[in-house]
Amino acid sequence: MSDILLEVKNLHASVEDREILRGIDLTVGRGEVHAIMGPNGAGKSTLSGVLAGKPGYTVTSGEMLLDGESLMDLSPEERSWKGLFLGFQYPVEIPGVTNTMMLKSAVAARRKALGLPELSSAEFIKLLNSKLPLVNMDKSFLSRGVNVGFSGGEKKRNEVLQMAVLQPQLAILDETDSGLDVDALRIVGEGVNSLRSSDNSFVVITHYQRLLSYIVPDVIHVLYNGRIIKTAGRELAAEIEKRGYDWIIKEANEQA
């Protein structure tokens, strides 16, 4: 087991022939939490989509390795089995498919792919119930359609619940704080923190510093115009909160 969990090298990606990522380099060590910050349109969501294998993006060059293995030719489900998890900025509503149905299917597929024995219904329900307190959800959520009629906070808590059940090695949280009030932010933050360990890593994508006071990162990257233009320690978040991104962009331009 290497100490490096995610390695992104000179990654270029486009949407409909428009280049969005213009050479991303990112190395995330096992057990680390990295934050990716940046202004609107910097390419933050594109990066998370490309890593998770969302259709519609074309990787034109570069590499992305999870635990030393290339993600490039893997389907989204294969990436998930390898331990990648994407927390959606806008979790999708799926009427008619309950939370339990989706998670049961997800857990079964994952265990099969990893060569683990199938869980019985009772074991699965036990697993699910054991994760509910983490996000302060009651059982009634499980029998509702996936995210259907959920408030903003409930949707994000549901993302954390799914993450807790799937136990990824690498969780990419795309603007998990958007649309959350303070209480929901705290529950989500505590949920994420309780899943942190020396084996798994997080990439937290966010506009604002406020989520990072709950999920404290080891490293902060600033993404701008499809490139990471600054990498620093956690203290950078407070500075960005105070001074915005302009000075970092200016600094990067002067270096270029």
Add this chain to the structure above:
Amino acid sequence: MNRLRVDKGLAYSDVILLREGADAVWDISVAAGASLQLTFIALASGAETLSCEISVAFEGEGGQCLLRGLYITRDSADVSFRVNMVHNLPRCTSRQLFKGILAGSSHTLFDGLIKVPAHCIGTEAYQENHNLLLTDDCRAQSLPQLEIYADDVRCSHGATFGRLDADELFYMRSRGIPEPEARRLQMVAFASEVLEGVPEGIVTQTLGVLEKLL
């Protein structure tokens, strides 16, 4: 012709699995205060042709009629439903919910009429027809017709044609659900409104047919 009469104040419900060559013409009457729920399931493949005609009339006020239909077609199958919902008396309620999942080069038709003469006030009549098209070659037709001559009625109709939602699909795949299974879940979700309360044997048969569309 199948004649079905629901007597005054009674409730009746049934599920009909349509078969090629079997009589699929239904002449239904609903008496005062009676309530009927009929569910039609059409699973067609190969060059099968299933065609179902349903006429409903009310014999007394306060009658209720719910018609549900699910058609799942593949290959070059052809399925048609023609519904004639005649609100010939005041204060009766009807609802039509027909859903189709089409694959291959199959063709379907939903031709539904709601008729409300001028004296039939207090009528409630709703009609929905939703179609999920899995291939480029299949074709779903919907002909909703409302002939409403009365005031003080509540009527609506809606028809939709769509494909499996790409965002839902990616969401489920990102959780590790293999694409065919995610598609199957989407189709089951689409059909579930019609399959609710249907006997297990027919549900199992229907879900088995969905597997063949993956």
